[in-house]
Amino acid sequence: MKKITKIDGNKGTSIIKPKLRVAAxxxxxxxxxxxxxxxxxxxxxxxxxxxxxxxxxYVGLYYDEGISGTKKENRTExxxxxxxxxxKKIDLIITKSISRFARNTTDxxxxxxxxxxxxxxxxxxxxxxxxxSMKSELMLSILSGLAESESISISENTxxxxxxxxxxxxxxxxxxxxxxxxxxxQMIVNPKQAEVVKYIFAEVLSGKGTQKVANDLNQKGIPSKxxxxxxxxxxxxxxxxxxxxxxVILQKTYTDSHFNxxxxxxxxxxxxxxxxxxxxxxxxxxxxxDAVLNQRAKEKGIEKRNSKYLNRYAFSSKIICSxxxxxxxxRVHSSGPRKYIAWCCSKHISNITECSMQFIRDExxxxxxxxxxxxxxxxxxxxxxxxxxxLRNQNNVASFRRIEELETKIENNMEQSQxxxxxxxxxxxxxxxxxxxxxxxxxxxxxxxxEKEQLIxxxxxxxxKIEEVNHLLRFATKSKMLTAYEDELFENYVxxxxxxxxxxxxxxxxxxxxxxERLVN
Numbered sequence: 001m002k003k004i005t006k007i008d009g010n011k012g013t014s015i016i017k018p019k020l021r022v023a024a025x026x027x028x029x030x031x032x033x034x035x036x037x038x039x040x041x042x043x044x045x046x047x048x049x050x051x052x053x054x055x056x057x058y059v060g061l062y063y064d065e066g067i068s069g070t071k072k073e074n075r076t077e078x079x080x081x082x083x084x085x086x087x088k089k090i091d092l093i094i095t096k097s098i099s100r101f102a103r104n105t106t107d108x109x110x111x112x113x114x115x116x117x118x119x120x121x122x123x124x125x126x127x128x129x130x131x132x133s134m135k136s137e138l139m140l141s142i143l144s145g146l147a148e149s150e151s152i153s154i155s156e157n158t159x160x161x162x163x164x165x166x167x168x169x170x171x172x173x174x175x176x177x178x179x180x181x182x183x184x185x186q187m188i189v190n191p192k193q194a195e196v197v198k199y200i201f202a203e204v205l206s207g208k209g210t211q212k213v214a215n216d217l218n219q220k221g222i223p224s225k226x227x228x229x230x231x232x233x234x235x236x237x238x239x240x241x242x243x244x245x246x247x248v249i250l251q252k253t254y255t256d257s258h259f260n261x262x263x264x265x266x267x268x269x270x271x272x273x274x275x276x277x278x279x280x281x282x283x284x285x286x287x288x289x290d291a292v293l294n295q296r297a298k299e300k301g302i303e304k305r306n307s308k309y310l311n312r313y314a315f316s317s318k319i320i321c322s323x324x325x326x327x328x329x330x331r332v333h334s335s336g337p338r339k340y341i342a343w344c345c346s347k348h349i350s351n352i353t354e355c356s357m358q359f360i361r362d363e364x365x366x367x368x369x370x371x372x373x374x375x376x377x378x379x380x381x382x383x384x385x386x387x388x389x390x391l392r393n394q395n396n397v398a399s400f401r402r403i404e405e406l407e408t409k410i411e412n413n414m415e416q417s418q419x420x421x422x423x424x425x426x427x428x429x430x431x432x433x434x435x436x437x438x439x440x441x442x443x444x445x446x447x448x449x450x451e452k453e454q455l456i457x458x459x460x461x462x463x464x465k466i467e468e469v470n471h472l473l474r475f476a477t478k479s480k481m482l483t484a485y486e487d488e489l490f491e492n493y494v495x496x497x498x499x500x501x502x503x504x505x506x507x508x509x510x511x512x513x514x515x516x517e518r519l520v521n
Contacts, residue, residue, distance in 0.1 A: 019057040021091045022050045025081055027064045027100050039063055041400035041407070046094060059090060082111065085120050097126035177243055178225040179280050185442065187243075187277040194280045196222060200238055201281050204289050209296075210235040211317050212327075219325045239293060245286050246279030247272060314487040315365065318496045321345040324355040328499065333359070345499075358502055360519060365497065365505065366485035368517040372507055373482050373489065375515075380476040387513065388469045399455050406452040413445045468493075468511035 024046035028039045043061050050058040062081040084090055093115070095101045101108065101124065112122060112131055121132035179197040180187045196217070203213045214230040224230050242249055249272055319328035326347035333342045341362035347355040376383060417438065424434045472493055482489075498506040498514070506514045 017055075019055055021059045021089065022053075022056040023059050023081060023084075023090045023093055024050060024061045025063070025078065025093055025095045025101065026061070027075070027078075039065060041403040042096065044400040045404055050094065056092075060084075082114070085115055085118055088118075090120055093120065093122045095122065095124060098124050098129075177241055178238060179244065180277070182446070185439070189278050189280060197238060197244060197280050200235060201244075201285055201289055204235075204239060204292060205285065210239070215317060215327050236293070239289050242286070243277075244279065244281040245283050246277055247274050248276040249273075314490050315343060315362070315497070318494070319343050319365075320496055320498050321347065321355060321357050322498050322500045323357045324348075326355065328360075330362070331359070357499060360499060360502055360505070364519040368505060368519050369490060369494070369507065370482045370485050372515050372517045373493075376472070377476045377479050377481060380473060384469060384473045384476060384511075387511070388466065388473060403452060403455050406448050406455075410445060410448050410452070413441055413448065417441045417445075465512045468509070472509065472511055 024043075026039060026042040026046065043063060046061055047058060050056050062077040064075045064077045081090070081093070085093075098108065101111075101122070115122060116131060121130060123130045176182055176187045179190055179193045181190045182188075200213055200217075203216070204210065208216075210232040214232050214235050217224075217230040222230075224234055238244070313330055315328075316330065317327055320326070321328065324345065324347045326345050328343040329346050329349065331342050331344050333340055342359040343362060343365070344359040345355050345357045348357050420429065420434060420437055420441070423429045424431075475493075493509055493511075494507050495510045496508045498508060500506060500516070503519055504516055505519060506516045508514045
């Protein structure tokens with residue numbers, strides 16, 4: 001019988017291959033709420049995608065908000081990622097596309113070469129390019145060059161098409177202001193919102209300030225265009241928008257050759273289209289309101305083109321009466337020879353029978369605020385951290401995935417639309433065919449945008465709360481106990497104060513929680 005000798009392998013010399021350290025980079029080109037939700041969808045996608053690969057180790061996600069891809073120097077997170085690459089913290093970078101990474105050929109090639117020298121590779125999902133397997137830079141050079149020229153070409157084609165529509169008065173308002181809705185490309189009055197617009201103009205003409213009008217709308221539970229709260233700035237935006245008279249001024253803003261957006265102060269031609277749509281406000285009322293706003297601005301020393309807005313006291317318009325819903329006004333009271341600052345319910349001042357809530361002292365509110373903040377600083381582990389964890393555990397993955405799908409469909413729709421515009425500009429398409437295809441794409445895009453907007457509203461509030469809790473937690477973790485009141489702290493963390501009685505107030509924090517505190521007299 002043959003003898004078989006079993007020889008065991010040398011287990012001690014086996015080599016365990018280290019995991020590849022993978023990071024992701026994503027970017028959105030504006031800082032609007034919709035784009036930031038899109039950013040969250042990208043972040044969720046990449047974290048799941050990287051962690052699903054057993055040979056990869058997820059080492060982080062770098063993202064820039066509201067930054068143009070044409071300028072590397074302005075993208076702080078991209079630069080931080082490159083720095084971490086130099087410090088040997090990353091082996092592979094994943095990004096959505098060349099255009100998301102860079103729309104400047106020189107910058108793109110410079111970064112790729114730099115990373116290749118460090119032994120770090122980039123995978124571009126859309127183009128399915130991995131710089132590790134490329135035998136030359138030709139394909140990347142061509143594609144990044146196309147991305148750069150695409151930005152310029154799209155911009156120029158869009159400008160040409162828009163300019164023509166400006167000139168002949170056929171430009172369609174894709175996102176009409178509050179009071180109107182877009183139906184088949186036309187601005188149609190929304191009757192319910194139109195009544196609110198008329199109310200706003202009437203209240204200002206009667207002598208009310210913009211903040212008072214905003215407070216009244218909030219107290220009535222009337223939502224703004226995006227479903228949020230009204231502010232003085234929103235009210236002023238409505239009062240100065242000529243579209244409510246039925247007229248339209250086109251090209252109020254413009255984009256320069258470096259893709260920067262500017263307010264048009266006369267650098268470019270503006271176009272007035274009269275009787276463009278049904279009016280909500282008469283020209284006489286619009287001009288009368290304009291005169292009122294100019295007079296108030298003059299009295300307060302506010303100049304046009306200056307963002308300065310007078311807000312003399314941190315508590316102004318932020319103290320709300322729990323009994324009647326009115327706001328508290330600042331007054332100077334006397335107690336013998338001694339004077340002190342007090343806050344009084346405006347309805348109680350005008351008619352004591354309508355509200356019985358009495359005044360509270362300014363110094364008592366400030367003392368209560370300091371006490372409340374010190375409790376947060378001391379007990380942040382038991383209050384803020386559980387709140388943050390609860391918000392983070394809310395599952396928005398399905399919404400993120402659908403938003404990402406919609407983003408891709410909208411992007412494809414826009415590319416087709418830009419191609420049509422380019423062909424029309426060069427005379428390759430008949431106007432009738434162009435209009436038919438264009439209208440079809442517009443209808444499809446509006447449906448996609450409507451679904452995306454609905455999803456965004458459902459998850460956006462959660463993101464805002466997470467950010468506010470994070471902001472407050474960072475302060476509470478690092479701060480020492482407060483010894484004095486500061487306006488800046490109040491404005492950073494408090495949305496409003498609710499007065500429940502002369503002894504108890506509630507601080508409604510921007511992160512969504514309300515903390516009650518007793519007033520010590």
